[in-house]
Amino acid sequence: MTALDLPRSVSVRAAAKINLHLGVGAVRDDGFHPLETVYQAISLYDDVTLASSVVRARGLECADYIDAGDVPLGDDNIAFRALDLVRARTGRPGHESVNILKSIPVAGGMAGGSADAAATLLAYDRLHALDLPDAVLLQLAAELGSDVPFSLVGGTARGRGRGEVVQPLDDRGTWWWVAVASDVGLSTPEVYRHHDRLFPDAPTEPAEPADLLAALATGEPLRLARTLHKDLQAPAVDLRPELGTLIDRGEGEGALRGIVSGSGPTCIFLCDSLDGAHAVVAGLQGAGHDVVLIANGPVAGAHLLEHP
Template identity: 80%
Template sequence: MVTALRSPVSVSVRAAAKINLHLGVGAVRADGFHPLDTVYQAIGLYDDVTMTAHHHTGIVLETADYIDPADIPSASENIAIRALDLVRAHSGRDGHERLDLIKSIPVAGGMAGGSADAAATLLAYDRLHGCGLSDEVLLELAAELGSDVPFSLVGGTARGRGRGELVQPLDDQGTWWWVAVPSRLGLSTPDVYRHFDRLFPHALAEPAEPADLLSALASGEPLRLARTLHNDLQGPAIDLRPDLGILIERGEREGALRGLVSGSGPTCIFLCDSLDGAHAVVAGLRGAGHDVVLIANGPVAGAHFLELP
């Protein structure tokens, strides 16, 4: 008698891109890190990770047409695999898992796509194997992987301090419309921070608090929020890539309330007054020769489970 093998169990998790509404950067510390005071927002651009028990560990990749698969780190260097190794070691389990990764978050664009994949992997592993890890443990593991990974678990709008990994959710009842313009030419985050150090050798030990922005978020008024958007890394990023400054100026001429470099760049984001306003900015930027221009709303949920078909 032949016994049919059971189909492998799979778990799918969706995680969102992040943008920084405020990114305050302090002077570099002796350990090489910069203290941050930032306000994150998760927006409606997503990566999906499906994890399946398998006979070997690996990644199967599918990308949106505006993402070059060659830009995705190989399995040996991918943060999702590092997340898998970390949570497996924590759980004390043996075995292997395959990750089917569908990427729509721009790569190396300051939008934490890798961090989203890592957060999704932690959550998927916990569900797939019934580990029952607490939120606190998941956040601790996330912080070991990178500054943006804890926020990718939390989502919504949140304040990040320390290196960005100490996350405090914020009450944000607004609906904000964003246009994002990724760049096919990357921009090294360490290079941007080093340039910040050169440009601001007397930076404060601790960055200023985003009090005005927090008040603007509570108001729900797009114009008020636009006036308080801030990024200490924008100047260094534009100094290294002047085309980003030109792009921001163009987006604002096309009707955006405010343009901003996302994190360390090179993606630029534009706050708009409405969905219709966002469509008008998209049309203007595409007319100016930018072929990849994306619309997303925020805030959206952090990493969360999807039902498999």
């Protein structure tokens, strides 16, 4: 492909992440916790558009339920770090403009920043027709954060190590979720520290999620609901008791099961169907919760949206 054939801009879509299972082992000497997790990508998306540019430019558009002021536009934005990393590793000169269209709740345990980073890596590769092997993109993703590799892979997958070692799972179910975002964040490091205080005798390695993997294979929502598990839920609810109240309310409105997403504060509810999800949404909105979203999963990982 010649320079004249290269696309002028590329848009990549990446999905929100939830954890169906999150087992947390005892903190290691390096400060990290060994994890045993099952990820699922659901149909809440961010879009990242890269275009060749003579200067570095950054833009942001947000869904009406997201405060743009909560999204950093400096070098602490993981998408911009992803761009700097892949440019440095490939040795390409020049600049790209970056525009992020954000619909994944911010700081809600749904890996919106990781989705943006994964989308940026893929967009850069496609914009410059590099054709980097998947293994290289996954390695770069793992350097950026534990959830970034899964954001590339999508679907339903098992994560080990710090969560960055991803193994896709065969999941033929269609699962309906309701997500309730919070306008007050919850510090992930603090949730992990509180986990260590509450569970000083946590195992060195968390147990495998055998029951949940078996439930996924059945495609039965009620069976999956019974096996959802989060080691970080107890510390998150202990720090923010209103999350426990929200989970009880969602289940009272008909959800099969409610759990915190990641380390919180977003709560997600598994429902038996799309109609069941709408009923839960109506009940939670009636209880005063403003940002209540329906999504299904699993959906694809980062993928090309347009390639003009």
